[in-house]
Amino acid sequence: MLTEADAVVIGAGALGLSAGYHLAKLGRRVAILDQFAPGSQTSPRAAGLFKLIQGDQARTRLAQLSIRTVTHFEAETGVSLPVTRSGSLMVARTPEHADLIYTEAQRSGGWGVALEMVDGGEARRLAPFLQPDGIRAACHTPADLYIEEPSSLLHAYLQAAELRGATMVPHTRVIGIRLQNGAVSGVVTSQGEIGTPVVIDAAGAWARRVGELATATVPVMPVRHQLLITEPIEGVEAEQAIVRLIDTAVYVRPARRGLMLGGFEADPLPFDVACQREDFSMDGVPLDSSVLRRLGATVEGNIPALRGAPVQEHRGGLFTMTPDGQLIVGPHPDIRGFWIATGCNGSGFSLSPGVGQVLAEWVVEGRPSIDLASCAPARFRAQSFDDQQLRAAGVWQYAHYYEPAAGRLTNL
Template sequence: MISKADVVVIGSGGLGAATAYYLSKRGGFSVALVDKHEIGSQTSPRAAGMVSCARKSDLMIGLIKDACRKIEAFTEETGQPLDWVHSGSLKIARRPQDAEVIEDDFERGRRTGLDVELISPEEASGLNPFLQPTGVVAAMRIGDDRYFDPAQVAVGFATAAAANGATLLPKTDVRAVNIVGGTVIGVTTANGVIESPVVVDAAGAWTRQVAEASGIRVPLVPTRQQLIVTEPLDGARADLPMIRIMDAAVYTRPCQGGFLWGVYEETPRFFDMQSLGAGFDVKDMPLDIGVLHAAADEVKDQLPFLQTAKVREFRGGIPTMTADGHHILGPAAGVTGFYFASGCNVAGLSISPTVGEALAAWIVDGKPPVDLSPMSVMRFKDQSWSEDQLERDAAWQYRHFYGAV
C-alpha cells in the first residue's frame, strides 16, 4: 500500500484505466489506479465492443474518429494485445421518421469526413445476408465503424500504465475522497489513506457512491445492459458489417463464428449501488433473458436468426446514463482537484482512448485539447433534479441511442 500519489484514479474500467495510462505516459507523475475489485473486471469486459462513428454531434464524431485511430494503434502504443475488426456497419430505419434521421446522419457524416453511403434495403442485405430487407425503409452504410474485444481494453491500458510506473491497487475500496477547504487532499481506502492533490472518479456504476460520500452530487444512473453471444452459425464471418435497427434499438455484430447481439430496451432497470451492498460484483447482476426474447421477436422480419440461434453466453454490465446523453468529464464544481470520468451512456469503452488522453491533458495542462464543455459536469452546477425525472430522461436516452424519434 502506498501513502502518496500525484493522481489517484478510482475505477479501472476503460475510462479510468485509459486516464491512468495517459497520465503515466506523460512522465514525472506518480499515478495510483485503485479499484474495489480486480483490475478491469466489471462492466468494461462485458460490453459489446462496437464503435459507432455516425454520432449526433460534430464533437462526438471527432472524438470517435480519434478513438478509432487509437484502437488501430493500441498494440503498437501500449504493447498490449487488442483484437479488432474493421467491419463497417449498417444503420437501419423501419419508419419514415427514422429515415429522416438517417438523412441527417448522412449529411453530418459526409460533412465531417466519414465514409457514409445511403443504400437500398436490398443492397444492405447483400452486404450482410443475415439482414432481411423486409420492412426496411432506409439504410446507411458506415464504413468507418469497427468492433473489438472488450475484455482487452481496460486490462491493456492498466498493464501499460503499470509498465510506465503507475501503481495498481486492486481490491482496494475507496471509502471517501478527502476534501478540506474545497480542495482534494487524498482518499481514504479500506487499507489506509493515500495523500493526493488530484482524484479522478472513474468508478463506473459506483461513481455516484464515491462522489456523494464526499458531498458531491452528480446526475447519472447505473443502468443494466444485457447481451447474448450465439453459438457459431453457418455463413457468419468476422468481416460482415454490424447492424443497428433504430426504432427497436437492437444491435448485432459478428463474434467468434456467431453473433453478439443486444437491445436498449424501453424500460431499462436502474440500480442503486449502495443498496446492493459493499460486496456486489457486476458478474452477479440479475439478468432477464425475456427482454432479449421480446427484442428478437420485434425484429424477426429483419433478423430472423435471432429467434433460433443457440445461446453460448448471456451476460450484462452496468453502464451509467445521464439525462442528456453526454458523458460527465472534467473537474467537479467547487472542488479543486476532483475530476470525473463517467456517464458513458453505453459508449464509454469505444471512446475511452480519446477520453483518457483528453482528461490527462486537462489535469496536467489545465485544459483539454478540444472543447469538452458539453461533457463537463459544470453544466449541471446550477440545476436541481429529482431522481424520478433523472431516471425518465436517462431511460429515454438509453432507448434512443441510435437516434430514433
C-alpha cells in the same frame, strides 16, 4: 501500499484505465484503484462496438480519436490489441427513422466521418445475415469496428499503463476523499491513505457514490443493459458488418462465429447501486432473457438466423445514464482537483480511449485537445436531482436511444 501519488484514479474499468494510462504517459505518478479486480465490472460485459455516427460534434471527435487509438494501439504502446474492422450498417424500416439516418449521415459527414447510403443489395453483401426486405434506408460506415472480447482492451490498457509506470491497486475500496480549503488532498481506502492533489472519479455505476465522498454531485443513474451471443451459425464471418436496426433499437454483430444481439427495451430496469449491499458487484445484476427474446422477435424477419438459435452466452451490466444523455467529463467546478469521467450513457467502452486521453491532457496541460464544454460537470452546478428524478431521466434517455422525436442518434 504507496502513500503519495500525483493522481489517484478511482475505478479500473475502461475509463479509469485509459485515464490512468494517459496520465502516466504524460509523466504523472498515477495510482489506479479498484474495489475488485481491474477490468471486472461493466466494461468486460460490453458489446465492444465502436461507432463514428454520434449525436454531436464533441462525441464524434472522441469517437474518431478512439478508433484511431485502438487501431494504432500496438504501435503506440507496444501492447497488441486485436480489433475487427467490420464496418457497420445503420438501418431504418420506417420513414421517420429513414429521415433520421439521412440527417445524421449528413451531419456526421460534415464532421469528417466517411460514410455512404447503400441499397438493400449492397447491405446484404456487407452483412450476409441481413435480409433486406422492408428496409427504407441503410448507411454504411466503413471505419466502424468492434473488439471481439472486450476484456482484451482492458488487459491491453492495464499492461500499457504499467509499462508507463502506473501503479495498479486492486481489491482496495476508496471510502473517503480528503479535502482541504476546497481542494482534494488525498483518498482514504480500505488499505490506508494516499496523499494526492488529483482524484479522478471513474467509478462507473458507483460514480455518484464516490462523488458524495467529496461532497460532489455526480448525477448518474445506472440502468441495466443486456446482450446475448448465439452458438456458431453457418455463413457468419467476423468481418461481416455490424447492423443496427434503429426503429427497434437493436444491434447485431458477428461474435465467435455466431451472432450477438443486444438492444434497448422501452421499459428498462434502473438499478441504483446505492440501494445494494456494500459488496455488490456486476455479478449481482439480475438478467432477464425475456427482454432479449422480445427484442429479437422484432428483427427476426430481417435476420432470420436469429430465430431459435441456441444461446451461448447471456450477459448484462449497468449503463451510467445522465439526465441529458451526455457524458460527464472534466473538473468539478467547485472542488479543486476532483475530476469526473463517467455518464457514458452506453458508450463508455468505445469512447474510453478518447476520453482518457483528453482528460489527462486537461489535468496535466490545463486544457483538452477536444472541446468538451458540452460534457463539463459544471453544467449541473445549479441543479439538484433527487433519486426519483435521476431514475426517471435515466430511464427516459435509455428508452429513447434512436428516437426521431428526440431528433438524435446516440451511443451504441
